[in-house]
Structure formats: structure tokens, C-alpha cells
Amino acid sequence: MLQPQWLRTFEALVELGNFTRAAERLDLTQAAVSQHIKHLEARLGPLLLRQSRGLELTPAGHALLDYQREMQAADQRLRQRLAGDDASQGELSLITPGSIGLAIYPHLLALQHEAPGLAIHHRFAPTAEVIDAVLNNRAELGIATQRPEDPRLTVSLFAKEALELVVPAGVEVAGWNDLERLGFIDHPDGHDMATRLLSRRFPGNPGVGRLSRHGFTNQIGLILAPVAQGLGFSVLPRFAREAYPHPEAIRVVEGAPGVVDTLWLLHRAEWPLSARARRAVERLKSRLVSTPSA
Template identity: 70%
Template sequence: MLNPQWLRTFATLAEQGNFTRTAERLDLTQAAVSQHVQRLEERLGPLLIRRPRQLELTPAGHALLDYCMEVGAADQRLQQRLSEADAEQGEIGLISPGSIGLALYPQLLALQQAHPGLSIRHRFAPDREVLDAVLENRFELGLVTLKPDDPRLSVSRFAEEPLELVVPAGERVRDWRDLERLGFIDHPDGQAMAGRLLSRRFPGAPGVRSLPCRGFTNQIGLILEPVARGLGFTVIPRFARLAFARPEAIQVIEGAPAVVDSLWLLHRAEWPLSARAELLLQRIKASFPSLSAAG
């Protein structure tokens, strides 16, 4: 491994372009600066072309400078990750299903605006990917719809989210024939969600697979757009419906029995949450009273 002090000397020399200024910047002698460069060149070959009043990097020198920048960035990331006690500086990683993610994302942005030192990394993902990401420490916090049973995880109830039957505004749904007339707008979880809800609302009906499919999208933020345009109905989690930008163009068909999913908060059980993650959870629950009540 290359000596970190040699790397710092080389990076400063490349920036300053002069041995004298580099020595002054680093509080070293010019002889020490020359020695550090010499040690590196013994390992890596010629790094500099020395001209009167000018230094030029060789291809190896440019490669080493890139390496110095990568090492510096890695060091900064390490310091950021180790500063767990600082609630207002560093990165927070949250991975969640799309529906709750749509509801949370504006709040995450508001938190970052209030604390510019934070960097919030949020990803939409299905349950299996969320579990893997938290277990592999790629994200500190995760939300899933199915409660996992893994001793490495701390799991707590975070919220409850009903499934909703959503139709174009002004439509009436009295029986199964109305759903056949409207047709189904499908999405990656559409068949499963519609099957769970419609089998309870319309017992004895042929099932969602018998309905005409009027469209499909895998973008959760777009599922309700064809519904709003009168092209069909869908079944979707409530938080996704609440995040839709044109609520006046859709309506929820209320009914019983309800189908309500729990959302579970995950993080590694072996160590406590960072102060940043605690701050995020505090702000989210304050902004979403329904989440706070369910937590």
C-alpha cells in the first residue's frame, strides 16, 4: 500500500505545480517533498517531467493523481459514516416499497432542505431487495410489507396501509359487471392486490384474471394516470393514491371488508441507529400522524 503522506505530497505538488509552494503548504522541506516523489517513482515509474518553472504529469502521474482523488473521497466517506453522533451531517440511506416511498419522498427532501449537511439516499424496491440491502449494510433503514423473521434485524410496525379500489371520477361500481365494463389497469403487484381485495368485496365473482386488461405500467407514480383518463380501474395502496397529483380525477370505492397491510421498519439489530436516522424517523412521524399512530 502506498504511504498516505507520499500521496498527499504528490497531490499537493500536482495542484501547486511547484516544489517550493508545496513544501510551504505542507510545512515540509523541499528535500522531503522531493524524497516523497522519489519514493513513489521507485514504485510506479516516472510521474513528473520537470521543466523550468513548470511540472508536467506523465500518464502514470495522471493515473496516480486520479488514485489520490479516489483515496481522498473514500476517506471523506469513511469519516462521514463514522460520525454517527452528528444528526445534521452525513448520509442517510432509506429503501422502501414504491407506495410509501411516494408519500415519504417530499418529506425527505424537506428534511434535507432544513439540514443541508445531510445527504438522503432513497430507493424504491420490492421486499426481497429491501431485506438484502439492509442486511448487507447498503441502506441503514428499510420498509417492507411482510414482516421478516431474521435475528440480525430489528423489526417494528411502522404504519398500516389499506388497499383501495380506485376508479375514474364519477363512476359508480355496484357489482362485478361494472368492473368488467371499466377494465383493469394492471401493474407489477396489480393481480395480487386486486385478487386479495376483490375476492372479499365480490365473493363468488370469477376473479381479476377474468377482467379485460386496459393497460399496464411498472411505474408506481403513473398507475393512476390511465384511471384518471377514464381508461379503467385499478387496486393500489393508499399512500400511492394520496401522492397522485390529480385527486379530483379519481375516486375511491369504499366497501367492506377492508384489506390492510402493515409496513415494517427494519434496521440491523447489532448496533443502534445513527443520530441521522433517528432524526429522519422523528420528522417523518411528525409529518404523517397516521404513521405515528401506527408506529
């Protein structure tokens, strides 16, 4: 029989493509990760090809990955059946992008206070990883910024979220020159978001790439820290701005036209949501006020 821990190690290694990162995620040593893979390969044959560009699965590796995902799906269905239809008990797993994640996390904590029997597991991830996690049963619920067309997913509107131009408090922005003077605080989606919003707000501008970049962070909760200190401006989603703990230090530059994104709720289509998932979705939707369309 294959040990579940070996299978979890193999799956993490395939997902991350790196022994070091797999060991960090699983809280193991690299030697332990290697040993788990050796145990599997001793039983099943070669599973991975170590290439200069990364790891590549052999046919046996693809078969084992499919097996692991089928086992996860069966395990999830079993846990849902054993938990019954009790909305106050059991595990709820969800995965979301950063901005909406910041908005919903306090409400998830409040829900767990009301129902201590709930165990809520929330991960932050980009949309591509959200879709993959729901498809492969690593999360019951996902929220994505793009609508997937995969027939294995049930997709519904969750919320709408505007992009915002945020500057230090007291700063006025009358034109593109003011943004050039301030400088741009970038983030992983910053160039795309700024291009989408500023191309509409300031038509004919020379482009975001021409702006002086005064900072960068990949932590969504920290993007506005340098803005609040007067070090530049940024463009980010509304929910991320609303979660910033020092609103008095920043200012949203209002204007038209705007850009409003749709957030999509995802879950596997083959089985209905658990009662606890339905309760969480109803609670979260009631707490979030959608932005009007642009």
C-alpha cells in the first residue's frame, strides 16, 4: 500500500517543481522529500525526469498524479457525507486572490466564532492556481478574477470590484504630470492594473512603463504602506484598499471612466456544496457590497 504522506510529497513536488519548496510547504527536510520519492519509485518505477529546466513526469508519474487526485476527490466526498448537512461542523477549504481574500477573511473568522465546530482553511493564490486547486480538489471553493470555461466547474457571479488610483493623503492629481512626479509603487499585477485604469483615465498618456518606479512589493497588504508615507502612488483593487489599516494616510483619486472587474465563485460541478460552504457563501455575499458597473 502506498503511504499517504509519500503521495502528498509527490503531489507537492510536482506542483512546485522544486525539492526545496516542496520541503518547506510540507515542513519536511529535503532528505525526507527525496526519501519519499525513492520509496514510490522503488514500487512504481521512475516517476520524474530531472531536466535542467525542472522536473518532468514520466508516464508512471502522470498515472500516479491522476491516482492521487482521484484519492483526494474520493476522500473529500467521504468527509462531506460523514459530516452530514451540518452547517456548523466540519472543514471548509477555500482559495482566493489577495484583494478579495483580505476582504473576506475577517468575516470567515466571525463565522468560525459563531460555529467553533468549523475548521476554515483559507489560502491566497493567483487565479490560475485557484482554478487548479478547485479542479484538483485541494479546495472546495475558489474565487477567481477570470471566468473559467471548464465544464467540470460550476461558476457564478460573486462580486464586482473596481480598480482604484490611490495617492498619499492631501495629494492632488490633475494630470499625468502629477503621476510622473509621484512615481509608481508596483506589485505583481501593478503594471496590468495601472495600464487598464490609467489608459482610460488619462487617454494619450505615454504609458505606465515610462513612469518612474519608486517601489515594489509582492505582499498585497503592504502595497499602500509606501503610498501612505508619500513615496508614490499605486493602482490596486478596491477591497485591498479598504483593508488597509490607515485610511487617513491615503486618498482615492475619483474619476471616470473606471474599470470594474468581476469576481467568480467556483466549485466542482459533480457534487453540491456542503452546508457549511453554502452558509459561508451566503454570509460573505451579504457582507460585500458590489461596485456599480463602469
